[in-house]
Amino acid sequence: MPRPTSSAKRRIAIGLCLTLLAAHAVQAGKLYRWTDKSGVTHYGDRAPASAPPSEVKVIPFRAEPGSIARLRVQQDGDRYLAWADNTLSGPIEVRLDFTHSNNIIGSPLLPASATVAARSSAVVSVLSAQDPTRGGDFELSMRSVPGDPDARAQNADYLLPLQQQQFRIDQGYGGHFSHTEPEHRYAVDFAAEIGTPVLAARDGTVMQVETDFDKAGLNLEKFGDRANFVRIVHDDGSMALYAHLKADDGVIVRVGQRVRAGQQIGLSGNTGFSTGPHLHFAVQVNRGMRLESIPFRMTGPQGPLRLSSGTR
The missing domain is CATH 2.70.70.10 (Glucose Permease (Domain IIA))
Structure with missing residues (x-):
């Protein structure tokens, strides 16, 4: 039977780098790895404009077929927005949780669930440091299931x-x-x-x-x-x-x-x-x-x- 759920993960080190652990897409994709002038290694899903091509390593990966949703983390000042992007033409439900958290808290608290309309996106949680005076890092996982949990099937x-x-x-x-x-x-x-x-x-x-x-x-x-x-x-x-x-x-x-x-x-x-x-x-x-x-x-x-x- 076809896969009823999908999952995605991302790891973030605040103040250091963005590391993509796993990204789900319909087809194969690429990761890019480079080191900046300070010696910090970065990973991303796009090649940086600032680094010479010879210093950027391309890492191909095979994404899980038919992904239901994508987890996207967007930096917004000193906080991070955890987005769920619905790839389907129908509603889905997602559940976001930490697989690792160091000095990070979510609002709403994780695990958190959200319903995302067809072909749209929603912020599932806003993540920030519990103690703003020191750094932290976190790893997220997100599961997704097709359908609106509030839907009520009619007798048809x-x-x-x-x-x-x-x-x-x-x-x-x-x-x-x-x-x-x-x-x-x-x-x-x-x-x-x-x-x-x-x-x-x-x-x-x-x-x-x-x-x-x-x-x-x-x-x-x-x-x-x-x-x-x-x-x-x-x-x-x-x-x-x-x-x-x-x-x-x-x-x-x-x-x-x-x-x-x-x-x-x-x-x-x-x-x-x-x-x-x-x-x-x-x-x-x-x-x-x-x-x-x-x-x-x-x-x-x-x-x-x-x-x-x-x-x-």
Whole structure:
């Protein structure tokens, strides 16, 4: 199943330097390291204008795919603003905490949570020295989860998310193979040949997509959080997940696009932790820094579906 959360870290030494420990982005990135005239080594995500290129070392890094949010620390006089940048076209919740703190306090106190609107940023905490007469340092970590924790899902009808008359449910609610965790307990796996059109089951906005994976397998450590998927947020704040989509061209919608029920959004496939070609469908909500799947009603070509494990 796709990764439901993401995390980021940054370390700051007040009065000395800014050190980037880890930065999450959708693709690979670069860090830059240089030493100033005072002998202090600096790290940053941009090359400094003051240092000669020969003195700047470029350190490539591989960022975590499909990051939900980025942690950004901005100096503001003698304090630091800890920002959360939401990369998704839907709301997210973040939680900021210290992994190390020396003479630093946050306002609000850490750990602190915040809800960040689609494609926007929010200051989660303002950090400053407890004793202004001496220096300090700190390291931050931030977790992020899609969805607004205050959203309340409405009782809605969902359409079959596949363009086919004959279908089979290989794993339904509470399936023992991979539907035991809260975020997938009420998921349904529809058997579908690779390339079967995947349809939006309900009106909404494309919140998040992942298209970078081309492999599948039963190694949970290797494939457990890897799959191509589309996440659509509905007007009530609930989110539909369409996962294991085809490699390369399995997603045909863009982030931020408004879609209608029955509109094609992709092609079914066999990517990630999977026993074979199928579509994994779930309706999820954020219950306060954790995703949970919820039961839903669905209608197919022959009427209402029974969604318990292994039945149609």
